[in-house]
Amino acid sequence: MAENSVRLQVRNLSFSYGEKPAVDHVDFHVNRGEFVGLIGPNGSGKSTVLKTIYRALPPDEGEILLDGKPIADMSYRESALKMAVVGQENDVPFNFKVREIVAMGRTPHKRLFDLDTPEDRYMVHHALEHVGMEDMEERSYLHLSGGERQRVIIARAVAQESDFFIMDEPTNHLDISYQLQIFDFVRRLGVTVLSAIHDLNMAALYCDRLYVLKRGRVVLEGTPEEVLTEANIRDVYGVSCTVAKHPATDKVAITFLPARRQKEDT
Amino acid sequence: MPEKRKIRNEAGELKLGFVILILIIAAAATLFVATGFGPVSVAPGTTARILLSRLPGIGNHIVPDWTPVSENIVLVLRLPRVCLGLVVGASLAVCGVTMQALVRNNLADPFILGVSSGAAAFATLGMLFGVFAFLGTYSLSISAFIGAAITIIVVYILSRIRGRINITHLLLSGVAVSMIMDGVTSIIKLGAPNALGLHNAEFWMSGSLASAKWAYLKLPLIVLILCMIFLMLNHRGLNLLLLGEESAGSLGVNVRRLQKELILVASLIAGVTIAVSGTIGFVGLMVPHFTRLLVGGDHKKVLPISALLGGILVVWVDVVARLIIAPEELPVGILTAIIGGPIFIILLKRSNKEKR
Numbered sequence: 200m201a202e203n204s205v206r207l208q209v210r211n212l213s214f215s216y217g218e219k220p221a222v223d224h225v226d227f228h229v230n231r232g233e234f235v236g237l238i239g240p241n242g243s244g245k246s247t248v249l250k251t252i253y254r255a256l257p258p259d260e261g262e263i264l265l266d267g268k269p270i271a272d273m274s275y276r277e278s279a280l281k282m283a284v285v286g287q288e289n290d291v292p293f294n295f296k297v298r299e300i301v302a303m304g305r306t307p308h309k310r311l312f313d314l315d316t317p318e319d320r321y322m323v324h325h326a327l328e329h330v331g332m333e334d335m336e337e338r339s340y341l342h343l344s345g346g347e348r349q350r351v352i353i354a355r356a357v358a359q360e361s362d363f364f365i366m367d368e369p370t371n372h373l374d375i376s377y378q379l380q381i382f383d384f385v386r387r388l389g390v391t392v393l394s395a396i397h398d399l400n401m402a403a404l405y406c407d408r409l410y411v412l413k414r415g416r417v418v419l420e421g422t423p424e425e426v427l428t429e430a431n432i433r434d435v436y437g438v439s440c441t442v443a444k445h446p447a448t449d450k451v452a453i454t455f456l457p458a459r460r461q462k463e464d465t
Numbered sequence: 466m467p468e469k470r471k472i473r474n475e476a477g478e479l480k481l482g483f484v485i486l487i488l489i490i491a492a493a494a495t496l497f498v499a500t501g502f503g504p505v506s507v508a509p510g511t512t513a514r515i516l517l518s519r520l521p522g523i524g525n526h527i528v529p530d531w532t533p534v535s536e537n538i539v540l541v542l543r544l545p546r547v548c549l550g551l552v553v554g555a556s557l558a559v560c561g562v563t564m565q566a567l568v569r570n571n572l573a574d575p576f577i578l579g580v581s582s583g584a585a586a587f588a589t590l591g592m593l594f595g596v597f598a599f600l601g602t603y604s605l606s607i608s609a610f611i612g613a614a615i616t617i618i619v620v621y622i623l624s625r626i627r628g629r630i631n632i633t634h635l636l637l638s639g640v641a642v643s644m645i646m647d648g649v650t651s652i653i654k655l656g657a658p659n660a661l662g663l664h665n666a667e668f669w670m671s672g673s674l675a676s677a678k679w680a681y682l683k684l685p686l687i688v689l690i691l692c693m694i695f696l697m698l699n700h701r702g703l704n705l706l707l708l709g710e711e712s713a714g715s716l717g718v719n720v721r722r723l724q725k726e727l728i729l730v731a732s733l734i735a736g737v738t739i740a741v742s743g744t745i746g747f748v749g750l751m752v753p754h755f756t757r758l759l760v761g762g763d764h765k766k767v768l769p770i771s772a773l774l775g776g777i778l779v780v781w782v783d784v785v786a787r788l789i790i791a792p793e794e795l796p797v798g799i800l801t802a803i804i805g806g807p808i809f810i811i812l813l814k815r816s817n818k819e820k821r
Contacts, residue, residue, distance in 0.1 A: 255711040279717030288709040293571060293762035295707075303708065306701045307717035339761075359716070 204231045205267075206363055206391050207252070212261035214251055221247045223415035224261070229363075234392045236402040238426075239412035240436055245395035246287070248412070249367050252393070253284045265363075279307035283356035285366040289348055291340055297351055298336040301326055304358030326357035330384050346377035353384055366394035370401065403427055403451045411435055427451050481766050484759075488773035492551060495777050499550075500543045502784045504791045507535045515539045546677035549741065550783045551776035552685045553674065554748055556738040558756075558775025559693060561749025562767055563731045566703040567724060568621070568630045571754060575735045576746035577636070579643030580616045584739040586646040587612025589653050606684055610736025616642055617728050617735075629710075672743040672798025674783050681741045688737045692730045693772065699723065700764040707762065745798045748775055 207229040214222040222244045229235045237245045250256040252263055254270065263270045265281055273281075283304070291300070301323045302315070327333045330350040335343075340351060349369060356364055364385060370378035378398070382405045385392060396402040402409055403423040411419035411426055413435050419426050429442050438455055445452040501512040511531050516539065518527040529536075557575065564573040564580075575581050591608035620642050624635035654667075696703065702723050705713035710720045752775040753767060760766040779797065782804060786795040 250711070253711070253715045255714055274717075275714055275719045276717040279715060282715075284712070284715035286711055286715070288711050291708055291762075292569065293707045294757050295704075295762045299704070299761065299763050300708075303701070303705055303716060306705060309701060311698050365715075 205229070206231050206265065207393060208262075208264040208267075209248075209252070210262045210264075212248065212251060212263065213259045214247055214256055215259060216247075220415050222251065222258075225412070225415070225417050227410050227417060227420065229391060229393050231391055232389070233407045234386065234405055235394070236406035236409045236423075237393070237395045237412060238397075238399060238402050238409055243412040244415040245412055246367050247415075249286075249365055249393070249395055253282065253286070253365050254278060255286075276307050279359070279361070281361055282363040282365055283359040283361045285349075285352050285356055285364060285369045287367050287371065289352050295340045296336065297327070297332065297338050297340055297343070298323055300340050300351055301354045301358050304355035304360075307359065322358050322360065323354075326354040327351075329357050329388070330354045346373050346380070349373060349377065349381055350384070353381060357388065361390075363391045364388075364394070366392065368395050368397050371397060399427060399432070399453050403453065404448060424451055427453060481760070484766075485769055485773065488770065488777070492773055492777055495780050496544075496547055496551070499547045499780045499784050500539060502788060503538070503543055504787065505538055507531075507538055511535055512539055516544070545679045545682060546674050546783070547780050549677040549682055549685075550674050550780035552682060552689055553738050553742045553745065554752075554775035554777070554779025555772035556685055556689050556734045556775075557745060557748035557779070558752035558771040559689065559696065559768065560731050560734040560738070562753045562764070562771050563692075563696065563703075563727050563734070564617070564749070565753060566706045566764070567727045567731065568624070568635055569707055569709065570630065570632055570635060571757070572632070572636065572750065574747065574750035575613070575731070575739075576744060577643075577750060578617070578620050578639035579641075579646055580613045580620075580731070580735050581739055581744035581746065582643040582646035582650070583616025584609040584613040584736050585744055586649045586653070587615075588740055589650050593653055603684060606737045606740040609740040610732055612646070613735040613739070614728065614732035616646065617732055621728065672745040672796045672801075673794070674742055674779075674797060675787075675794060677741075685737045685741055688733050689772075692734050693768065695726070695730060696764070696768055699726075700768065703727075703764040703768075704762070743796075743798065745779065745801055747801050748779060751801075752778060 205228050209225060209227050212222055212225045213220055225244075225248060227235075237248060239245055247256065251258045252270070254275070257271075265273070265278065270278055302319065304326070305315070305319045305322060308319075324333060324336070327336060330353050332347065332350055332354065335347070340348065343351065353369075366385070369385075370381050373381065378401060382401065386405060394406075396406070406423055408421065409419075409423055409426045410417050411431070418435065419431055424444075427442055429440055432438065432440050432442070432453065440453050440455045442451050442453050444450070497513055497516060498509070500516065501507060501509045507515075514527050515531060515536055518524045518529060519540070561574050564575065564578065565571050567573070568578075575584075588605055588609040591604055595604075620635070620638050621630075623638035623642075624630050626634060702713070702718045705716050705718050706720070706723065706727075708716075713723075714720050753771050756767050756771045756774060760770060779801070782800045783797050785804070786797045786800045789795055789800075
């Protein structure tokens with residue numbers, strides 16, 4: 200039963216783009232229903248870890264088990280049925296309607312000779328409803344704002360009907376209202392999530408557990424309260440801050456201190 | 466709400482069928498009308514009756530009142546040329562669509578990326594020196610296919626940087642490779658052992674349907690149909706490739722395999738087409754672009770509509786090419802560029818305006 204609740208198990212994972220390892224013997228896991236965050240400075244290997252998991256990069260070493268089965272042994276279709284990816288590669292240089300982009304999420308459910316069915320259309324509509332974009336089905340994806348595009352990509356993942364989302368900084372470059380909205384949409388789905396998150400306060404708000412990557416290694420892990428301490432943040436990011444539990448959210452909230460202030464202190 | 470949705474979606478599907486039906490009618494009309502045009506005038510009524518007399522069922526009811534010369538012109542000279550135009554145009558358009566999905570860029574075209582030049586270089590080699598003569602009847606097509614495949618692979622490898630196609634590198638390596646291949650063709654021609662072969666090669670290379678015969682039609686048609694079936698079955702995969710390799714993989718596409726298959730398909734279509742018509746440029750660029758402006762990017766629609774539009778376009782451009790400076794003929798390739806370019810620019814401008 201305990202083994203059953205582990206959705207993703209990463210063991211001894213390594214990957215390098217050239218000489219220098221980008222991911223260096225990383226171990227971690229994601230349990231069923233958990234919202235797990237990967238945090239760490241730029242270039243710490245967050246995206247690379249995720250890319251090996253969603254099979255955009257082949258790991259040099261190590262093992263990735265999804266529901267107990269090595270991901271390397273699965274067909275692309277099989278892994279696509281188990282996990283949906285919200286990556287950073289969301290520009291489409293061709294003219295597609297919102298509805299068509301979301302319908303692409305149905306692909307793993309389709310065999311070679313299958314036609315689109317009313318059920319597919321229902322799923323697409325339902326997914327767009329979930330992100331509040333059902334009125335924009337016929338709009339061109341090219342003409343959407345960044346926040347709207349990200350919602351469409353979330354809808355595509357919903358239409359994919361998998362209960363495990365891999366997200367790579369899904370709120371990058373978005374306005375704060377969209378950032379909250381995106382995470383709220385995903386949390387409302389009740390799916391298992393593994394997400395790289397840039398913003399530590401967002402990580403504190405939404406994640407059940409965090410793994411901290413630095414130079415390709417997992418240096419810290421635990422709940423946001425355990426991981427996001429003033430000492431840890433100074434060690435990993437090299438910045439000063441104060442951390443306090445916010446009364447309204449009951450989550451830790453981090454206030455970063457500007458450099459000048461730090462000098463005055465010391 | 467879902468009820469309303471359903472109707473509208475079905476209306477959307479209907480519209481695709483409707484567009485295709487209209488285009489099929491247009492293609493059929495093109496076949497009849499375009500056959501009537503040429504330096505020697507055969508009355509349209511006569512042309513129609515000659516064509517109808519060959520149709521099973523109707524044929525017996527038509528009394529032949531035309532001269533054997535007219536019949537010869539229509540059935541032996543013009544009809545194969547029009548049919549070849551349809552097949553070549555459809556092939557070039559489909560080849561363009563395939564290459565655009567492969568490199569994820571709507572500027573890809575067999576002409577622009579040097580594939581035509583590569584095919585032409587190898588075909589010339591075969592034509593003048595009989596290098597691939599051991600391959601038999603289809604030696605020209607096979608040598609053009611090999612040339613096309615080599616060029617696509619070279620350009621593809623050169624323009625991939627860290628797993629992504631770089632647009633600048635794509636276009637520049639296309640230009641560079643096509644220059645190299647054109648250079649190779651020139652050298653081959655200089656060393657050509659016989660004048661007749663050289664003349665044929667020159668004429669063929671300028672892009673022309675003038676030498677059309679029924680026998681030329683079979684292979685390109687078979688290849689077009691087979692490739693179309695493959696592409697239509699994989700229309701979802703093609704759509705996903707446009708999202709990028711990572712997204713395509715995460716949505717269940719075996720990206721590496723599909724890319725290899727598309728390289729094969731594009732080389733096959735380009736090779737056999739260029740072997741019969743020489744290089745007719747810009748069809749593979751313009752037609753998919755028009756099509757996307759009409760129906761969007763979904764390959765389920767883009768593939769059949771591009772094929773029909775491409776066929777119709779090439780036939781009509783060929784009609785103009787043989788009339789405009791009659792009795793001389795312009796190479797079709799020159800006209801496709803001159804006619805297609807400005808229309809393309811206008812449509813592009815219009816779509817940009819809508820964006821804002």
